Every structure is written in C-alpha cells, then in structure tokens.
Amino acid sequence: MRRLGELEAEIMDRFWRWDRPATVREVVDDINEHRDAAYTTVTTVTSILFHKGHLTRTRDGRVWHYRATASREAYAAALMEDGLGASEDRPAALAQFVENLDEDEIEALRKALRDVGRRAKE
Numbered sequence: 001m002r003r004l005g006e007l008e009a010e011i012m013d014r015f016w017r018w019d020r021p022a023t024v025r026e027v028v029d030d031i032n033e034h035r036d037a038a039y040t041t042v043t044t045v046t047s048i049l050f051h052k053g054h055l056t057r058t059r060d061g062r063v064w065h066y067r068a069t070a071s072r073e074a075y076a077a078a079l080m081e082d083g084l085g086a087s088e089d090r091p092a093a094l095a096q097f098v099e100n101l102d103e104d105e106i107e108a109l110r111k112a113l114r115d116v117g118r119r120a121k122e
Helices: 006-018 024-031 039-051 072-085 090-099 103-121
Strands: 055-060 063-068
Touching: 006 024, 006 039, 006 063, 006 072, 024 039, 024 063, 039 055, 039 063, 072 090
Parallel strands: none
Antiparallel strands: 055 063
16 A cells, blocks of 8 residues: 555545545635645545545535545554565564554554454454
8 A cells, every 4th residue: 555645644634533524625624724725636636535445435416525435543554564565574574663662652562462362262
C-alpha cells in the first residue's frame, strides 16, 4: 500500500475523525479553516481516493457522500505490513522496529500480543 500524499492524508483525516459520510464541500470548508484549498482540487483527490479504495460513495440527488472504507488504524497496519514485506528477514525488521519504540509503545505492543493470543485460544 502506497503512503498517502499530503492532500490525500488531509482529506482522509477528516473522514477518519468524523466517522460519517461527508461531501466534498464539507471537506473543503473544513480544510479552508486552516489553509486555502480549491474545491476542484479536493474533488479530484477525493475521487482518486475513491478509485484507490480508500473511500466509498453514495449519491444523494446530485451530491456524492463519501465515507472511509477502513479506520486510520487499519491503514497504519497495512503500511506496517507492507514495510515488513520489503524485508527479506521479517524477524530482523520487527526487532529493528521494536528498538525504535518508546516504553509506552512497547507496553501497548505487549498488550496487543496478549490480546491476540487470548483470541487465538478461543
């Protein structure tokens, strides 16, 4: 999975935070509270995100309503999986990854591993 570009990430951030269908106009208006973004540019990038599978859309009259297909966490996990896939030695890549974690992240990883282990036993 390719990492999102700057505007793609900015658009997806809205859908992930809002966790509801939204129109391009809503996204543009929110982005424009922080910086200028052209409606046509946001429309084009939103359409690209739809065609890449990051968004679904439904039509309401003449307006498309878009929604994220997966959570921000699922997207991050897919990026990590792709990163691991780039290595010929997955255990070494995992070890290198863990070396870069802080204590809170290591504890979160331990908890995640325990939770996955419990679910696997069920």
